Amino acid sequence: MKTMIKLSHIHKVFGDLHVLKDVNLEVGEGEKLVIIGPSGSGKSTTVRCMNFLEVPTSGKVFINGTEVTPKNRLKVIRENTSMVFQSFNLYPHLDVMHNLTLAPVKIHHKSEAEARELARHYLQVVGLENKANAYPAALSGGQQQRIAIARALCQQSKIMLFDEPTSALDPETIQEVLDVMVKLAEESNITMVVVTHEMGFARKVADRVVFMEDGRIIEEGTPDELFDHPKSERVKQFLGKILNH
Amino acid sequence: MFGNMFSARAWELVWSFRGTFLLGFWHTLLTSILAIAMSLALGLIFGLMSSGTKTSLKAVARVYVEFIQNTPLLLQICFLYYALSFSGHGIGILASGIISIGLYHGAYMSEVFRAGIQSIPKGQFESAEAQGFGYVGMMRYIILPQTVKVVLPPMTNQIVNLIKNTSVLYIIGGTDLISNTYSFVTGVNTGGAYGPAYLVCGALFFVMCYPLSRAATIWETSLKKRDQMSAAKE
Numbered sequence: 344m345k346t347m348i349k350l351s352h353i354h355k356v357f358g359d360l361h362v363l364k365d366v367n368l369e370v371g372e373g374e375k376l377v378i379i380g381p382s383g384s385g386k387s388t389t390v391r392c393m394n395f396l397e398v399p400t401s402g403k404v405f406i407n408g409t410e411v412t413p414k415n416r417l418k419v420i421r422e423n424t425s426m427v428f429q430s431f432n433l434y435p436h437l438d439v440m441h442n443l444t445l446a447p448v449k450i451h452h453k454s455e456a457e458a459r460e461l462a463r464h465y466l467q468v469v470g471l472e473n474k475a476n477a478y479p480a481a482l483s484g485g486q487q488q489r490i491a492i493a494r495a496l497c498q499q500s501k502i503m504l505f506d507e508p509t510s511a512l513d514p515e516t517i518q519e520v521l522d523v524m525v526k527l528a529e530e531s532n533i534t535m536v537v538v539t540h541e542m543g544f545a546r547k548v549a550d551r552v553v554f555m556e557d558g559r560i561i562e563e564g565t566p567d568e569l570f571d572h573p574k575s576e577r578v579k580q581f582l583g584k585i586l587n588h
Numbered sequence: 589m590f591g592n593m594f595s596a597r598a599w600e601l602v603w604s605f606r607g608t609f610l611l612g613f614w615h616t617l618l619t620s621i622l623a624i625a626m627s628l629a630l631g632l633i634f635g636l637m638s639s640g641t642k643t644s645l646k647a648v649a650r651v652y653v654e655f656i657q658n659t660p661l662l663l664q665i666c667f668l669y670y671a672l673s674f675s676g677h678g679i680g681i682l683a684s685g686i687i688s689i690g691l692y693h694g695a696y697m698s699e700v701f702r703a704g705i706q707s708i709p710k711g712q713f714e715s716a717e718a719q720g721f722g723y724v725g726m727m728r729y730i731i732l733p734q735t736v737k738v739v740l741p742p743m744t745n746q747i748v749n750l751i752k753n754t755s756v757l758y759i760i761g762g763t764d765l766i767s768n769t770y771s772f773v774t775g776v777n778t779g780g781a782y783g784p785a786y787l788v789c790g791a792l793f794f795v796m797c798y799p800l801s802r803a804a805t806i807w808e809t810s811l812k813k814r815d816q817m818s819a820a821k822e
Contacts, residue, residue: 394718
């Protein structure tokens, strides 16, 4: 399997905080990787290092075979990655259609018509084709996040990064977002890295699950291995707390 | 108590010198338009510099803003006009006025833009970056359009203040509205018509400034309405 993402000896320091401590990780093409762990464990920072939203203090990031540097960052992002955020981050001054077509037109140099076609297609994928003319403020959290997923899909990237995509949602709307993500995971060959607390989702779609704590990867394995037969005490303890509440 | 201040003769005098007032009006308008353009351009550039991440650019913007904001406009216009004139590189009254007023309000505009840009949530910048937008594209398509709502009221204030501040042209012998009005009421043949002259001068300023404030308010209201409508459409 071709390696799409490779993190090599990544360290990240914010002031006095050593957030990532020698993180090494490879993600294969089409692989669905889920990162779990307690808050403050460095999961988000790890995924944000992948598209250089955080520049690692030391270590190397390779995307699709290319080493990412502050200089080629934009080019690598444009060609390879898209991201879905915890707080959606839709552009509030643009309606849904323009949220979706902005990057395809301005970055990927598609024609307006092509971009609209693309947008309509992905709106259908997330089940919101009737919201093309709505402004983000008029949508529920779950709908906004589905639009954000459609927007990321419109970039037609090989890699999609999800940074806690359901953490800011009402309990009732979490499922509609997870459903879309499950569909994507099952039907597309996109490489997905998902930081989440949704263990059911992880079990269902992950090819591999990574458990992080205190800036390190403590354990990784298939969902079966990690959820049913965790090796480390810490993972057992964490899962015990999460699954029994 | 006004005596003959508002006498028919005084009004007639103002009317017969209407050319003086119209010329002043025209010069004030011209100075204003060019100085507004300059202050907006400077404000945008220095506002972007001071809201960015480059420390050196931030420092340059800081020096400009602090230096201009903490010295009087009158001093700045005198310095520019007399210093250049006496060194033999005079650029004329109108150009001196436009440049010094543009520079002065540019510093205030810069703070208006800086505050506007800094009011946009960090997530918007990250979202743009994650989509592959470079600095220019991000600002042009994503950040600056969102600042309009925030920037509009203080920007209008600055523009109106700028128009009124064209009166500093008086100190370098300008022929703007205030200067011409003052020359008129203190002139040998025209003295005594203070009342009508100042009223007309005020009315002419009002005619320039009020439509601007109104237009800005209407624009702002329509932006707010769009937000409310979009929020209610669900």
